[in-house]
Amino acid sequence: MLDKLSIEDIKASVTELMAGGVDTTSITLLWTMYELARYPDLQEQLQAEVQDAWASSQGDMTKMLKSIPLVKGAIKETLRLHPVAVSLQRYITEDVVIQNPHIPSGTLVQLGLYAMGRNQQIFPRPLQYNPARWLKGENHYFKSLSFGFGPRQCLGHRIAETEMQLFLIHVSAQSCR
Structure with a gap:
């Protein structure tokens, strides 16, 4: 049957997913630690938040x-400044008009995450590392697309975010002691 995967295909797929998850979380955490090292005041704010939350x-x-x-x-x-994937691609399923150009169904459309994250029309002072820009009060819909969106969103999105949050909690808690 064509709709069933062999156990070897399943193992290969799981291995591929796990390897992708390790890359995403480890690279993102390395960049986060780098950025926090550049901003000691921000480190202290993060540590205070973790202490209060604890x-x-x-x-x-x-x-x-x-x-x-x-x-x-x-x-x-x-992830805005240092995206793991530099772009998202989708074949559109119906004709679309975006700011005048007509894009026919079946066209491959590409969104440059790296360029979008540095666009000052979307992110004021785009080269400044500012986690506070993601706090409540502003519309962030479709500004954070590092894990994709919709039915083709990364399967491990929530797991990766939670792992990274737990890591930063533990690192921040250790540096408070």
Whole structure:
């Protein structure tokens, strides 16, 4: 049957997904640590947020993950400046008109994540590392596309974000002691 994968194909697919996840999280965390090292005041803010979240959640990691917006912003900001994938591509399924040009169905459309993350019309002061830009109060819909969107969004999106948040929590907590 063509609709069934062999056990070898399943193993290969899982291995590929895990390797991709390790690359995404490790590279993003390296860039995050680099950016935080450049901004000691921001490091202190992040540490204070982690300490407050730890105290208010009494060590309950599920509650803690809900009260660390700056940590989450740091990850988004890192992915904005240093995207793991430099672009997203999709074949459009119906004709589209975007700012005048007509794009016919079946055309491959490409979004440059690297260029978008540095566009000053989308992100004021685009070269400045500023995790606070991701905090509440501004419309961020479709500004953070590092993991794609829609039905073809990265399967490991939530796992990768959670792993990176946990890492930054633990590193920040260790540096507070």
